[in-house]
Amino acid sequence: MSDQPTNVSTQFDRVPETAADRTVEGRATRAEILDWFEERFGIEPAVFDSYTFWERGAGKIWAFAGDLTSPVDIEGLGMTALRTRQEHWKPTLEAVQRFGHHATKNRLHLTESRAKQFMAGEDQAIEWDGDWGYLIVTHDLAGEPEPIGVGLFTYGELRSMVPKGRRREL
Amino acid sequence: MTVLERYEPLIDDVEAFYEACERPLPSAVRVNTIKTTVERGKVALDDAGIDYEETDWLPGLLRLPEDQPGANWPYVHGWLHGQEEVSALPATVLAPQPGERVWDACAAPGSKTSQLAALMDDRGLLVATDNNMGRVSALRSNTERLGVTNLALTVEDARNHSLKPFDGAAYDRALVDVPCSCEGTIRKNADVLDEWNYEQVQGTAGVQKGILRRAIQATREGGTVVYSTCTFAPEENEGVLDYVLEEEDCRVVPFEIGLEAAPGITEWDDDHLDEPMAFDDSVTHAKRIYPHLNDTGGFFCAKLEVTG
Numbered sequence: 029m030s031d032q033p034t035n036v037s038t039q040f041d042r043v044p045e046t047a048a049d050r051t052v053e054g055r056a057t058r059a060e061i062l063d064w065f066e067e068r069f070g071i072e073p074a075v076f077d078s079y080t081f082w083e084r085g086a087g088k089i090w091a092f093a094g095d096l097t098s099p100v101d102i103e104g105l106g107m108t109a110l111r112t113r114q115e116h117w118k119p120t121l122e123a124v125q126r127f128g129h130h131a132t133k134n135r136l137h138l139t140e141s142r143a144k145q146f147m148a149g150e151d152q153a154i155e156w157d158g159d160w161g162y163l164i165v166t167h168d169l170a171g172e173p174e175p176i177g178v179g180l181f182t183y184g185e186l187r188s189m190v191p192k193g194r195r196r197e198l
Numbered sequence: 199m200t201v202l203e204r205y206e207p208l209i210d211d212v213e214a215f216y217e218a219c220e221r222p223l224p225s226a227v228r229v230n231t232i233k234t235t236v237e238r239g240k241v242a243l244d245d246a247g248i249d250y251e252e253t254d255w256l257p258g259l260l261r262l263p264e265d266q267p268g269a270n271w272p273y274v275h276g277w278l279h280g281q282e283e284v285s286a287l288p289a290t291v292l293a294p295q296p297g298e299r300v301w302d303a304c305a306a307p308g309s310k311t312s313q314l315a316a317l318m319d320d321r322g323l324l325v326a327t328d329n330n331m332g333r334v335s336a337l338r339s340n341t342e343r344l345g346v347t348n349l350a351l352t353v354e355d356a357r358n359h360s361l362k363p364f365d366g367a368a369y370d371r372a373l374v375d376v377p378c379s380c381e382g383t384i385r386k387n388a389d390v391l392d393e394w395n396y397e398q399v400q401g402t403a404g405v406q407k408g409i410l411r412r413a414i415q416a417t418r419e420g421g422t423v424v425y426s427t428c429t430f431a432p433e434e435n436e437g438v439l440d441y442v443l444e445e446e447d448c449r450v451v452p453f454e455i456g457l458e459a460a461p462g463i464t465e466w467d468d469d470h471l472d473e474p475m476a477f478d479d480s481v482t483h484a485k486r487i488y489p490h491l492n493d494t495g496g497f498f499c500a501k502l503e504v505t506g
Binding site: 078079091092093094096097100101102103104105106107108122125126147169170171172174176193194196197198 | 233234238239241242245269270271272274275276277320321322323326334338339341342343345346347348349350351352353363364365
């Protein structure tokens, strides 16, 4: 057995700044998280200047608007923002609703009827010239585009990633 | 004697009180300013065809004259949160500021927690505690939908709340909205009186005293603690304040709100008591809100300053 630190799934560990600071294998770093939001969605790192990122549960990254001494053995810290430790990282609906208005790319805007299908959890055929993979899906609310959640685009189809408990028939 | 008859001597207009208790409670929503503005929240309600009236005491708290609306866009975006009008009072009185350290001692299901976060502009540290894991998942679901990110959540008995995970520093403010006998919720839950018994009032008051004491201890000198309940029982209201005034370094301070209210009482007698209870004069700074005064649920709210 190695003495390497491992991920403890019941406590919050602040993610390391960079790969050079990493002690827990496979843990995302702050630099990687900021790069990912910028590369995937064009969300500038400055948006997260006042945030710290924490892992609790394998691959689950939480964004907290403050700082505490790591580790923190409590039940919740900020909001779940991102799923890592898998090939394609996936943002949460909550993070997309909270930070998605800063996105400048891989944003897909839906008409009202398509937005309702998406919120109900339905998949739909759609034309999209951009990247495949996870997209920030928006629609107009109070006259401006507003992020609803995460869609997965592959082979001409937009799959709704709205979690079952959040789906609604509107 | 019914449970409510017990409180008749405290009430100015008993007939209006009973009439109000029998009417269903009007629905209300609070616009969540973490995710939108009050103006845009109102536009989204207009677009969804949902009628509302503004309350005259709290911007962004809206009454819905029709029944509770079903699912709608502003709700799924976390722009709105259904919250009974009078329950928006204690967070308003606590008035936390962005960047402060704040404790919500009995947080689930999170209506007041998310209101505190909004008042803080989602900045600073908001620690939310509850002892019931099931209710905590409702809290988490609400705060995530509402986009709260300055929240740290602990599951523990608030009487034994530990500051250790939070670098040991005291809070600037604490909200103590305790579990109680809940007669004030009769307009949404008529069964609440069936479960009422005096032994439970006494037991609950013991827990309330313990939680309020812990909140005062965990708050810095000069900091603010707000104590609130939805019961009319003086044992759980003025009686708890009187106890902590004896035991902890604090004082009850006056506050203004735009709601009709009666002052806290200094004397109380009842068949259940061997002798009348007397409370410190300063508990008159607390406010008793009866359902007929503002067409809301019943409520009790006190503001304390920590002096040591």
